[in-house]
Amino acid sequence: MKTIVFMRHANALSSSQDGSDALRPLSPKGLEAAARAANVLKTRGVKPFKIITSPKLRATQTAETVSKILKAPAEERLELGGAVNIVELWNFIKNETESGQTLVVIGHNPDISSLVTALVNNHIALNPAEFATVKFSDDFTAAELEPINPL
Numbered sequence: 001m002k003t004i005v006f007m008r009h010a011n012a013l014s015s016s017q018d019g020s021d022a023l024r025p026l027s028p029k030g031l032e033a034a035a036r037a038a039n040v041l042k043t044r045g046v047k048p049f050k051i052i053t054s055p056k057l058r059a060t061q062t063a064e065t066v067s068k069i070l071k072a073p074a075e076e077r078l079e080l081g082g083a084v085n086i087v088e089l090w091n092f093i094k095n096e097t098e099s100g101q102t103l104v105v106i107g108h109n110p111d112i113s114s115l116v117t118a119l120v121n122n123h124i125a126l127n128p129a130e131f132a133t134v135k136f137s138d139d140f141t142a143a144e145l146e147p148i149n150p151l
Helices: 028-043 057-070 086-096 111-120
Strands: 002-008 050-053 074-076 102-107 131-136 143-145
Touching (some): 002 111, 050 086, 057 074, 057 102, 111 131, 111 143
Parallel strands (some): 002 102, 050 074
Antiparallel strands (some): 002 131, 131 143
């Protein structure tokens, strides 16, 4: 069994100081929401072997918060930067998993919600800082979505 927690980054400010989308930081509300989400995961007993995140600032800040609370290393991955082919994204994520382990993936919409929707054959629209936990058979032929609780 492999478990993947797919998480959308928390609320970000509408702009960065230099106007770059990639450098938009989390808002104060976003920082709080990221911590709440991480604490929900901790309460559920989630113990990831690692967290992979988009390199965009709002995602890395979300990952830093989740990493501290769940005590798991976080890695920035360009493949999670957004606007990617869903099949390529899924193949990348599958290669990051380990049998019997939990992986946390922090990314952007529409990619993260579209991927979960395709994997569980049910429309999923993750709000900022929300997550969907999916348990897979080791060969990925079966997937089971755990209930999503809004934060």
